[in-house]
Amino acid sequence: GAGVSQSPRYKVAKRGQDVALRCDPISGHVSLFWYQQALGQGPEFLTYFQNEAQLDKSGLPSDRFFAERPEGSVSTLKIQRTQQEDSAVYLCASRRWGVDTEAFFGQGTRLTVV
């Protein structure tokens, strides 16, 4: 595709609801990253996939957060029992294989928990 695509662009969830956020990386990009960006802050790392393998999930804030990339392409970030503090923009980025390659970001999903 032309770029990294995320859906939905906006999501309003009631506290306690489960949500699923989707990321379509650039075709052929091996590495996929999820970031959380609170208002006025820099992107905070959540998790990293290389193909279908989740190599680093050290940034996931709690066990309510789960990410998968079963076929090494599309990825889903799931948040269970959403809390108000989960409100943020969730950004996905992908990189092709190789050292020091550019990370391309999607538009993000703005999650608001009410």
Place this chain on the structure above:
Amino acid sequence: GENVEQHPSTLSVQEGDSAVIKCTYSDSASNYFPWYKQELGKRPQLIIDIRSNVGEKKDQRIAVTLNKTAKHFSLHITETQPEDSAVYFCAASRGTDKLIFGTGTRLQVFP
């Protein structure tokens, strides 16, 4: 853990002046240092990057310098224009690993 500090948090300049944003990183194994520009409500977009084997890189009005010994890198924008107004983020990573971002600098260029 890995950390990237960025200063200043806000920067206001007159059109035509230069702007400098500075970052320091903690992981001495970091070898890739990109700078992203993010306009309100939009995705971060790469404006320039530098690898650890290079001390300086320039692209038209934008330049980045890297001091590996001090673990500092800086973004320099010359002849600023109103369309340069945005939030700028520095980042650092090692190899193909995750990018660690700074907290951002809101740049305002006044006509």
